[in-house]
Amino acid sequence: MIQRHMPIGYKLVNGKIEVQEEQAKTVKRIFKDYINGKSMTAIAKELTAMEVMNSNKKPNWNHGCTQTG
Secondary structure, eight states: OOOSSOOTTEEEETTEEEEOHHHHHHHHHHHHHHHTTOOHHHHHHHHHHTTOOOTTSOSOBOTTSOBOO
């Protein structure tokens, strides 16, 4: 099965997976905030309020920190 898109923080270039630095910063922030005690819901609300783009290039996040719509 062919994957339709890469997970946030990665991109496919010439058939190879590469880190997408700007999105990788978002992923690192999510982990850091969670480890420091912030809830998944709070993290998702902040990312949405800041209009941070998810892997579908939309500023909508849910409590599971995955993209919506």
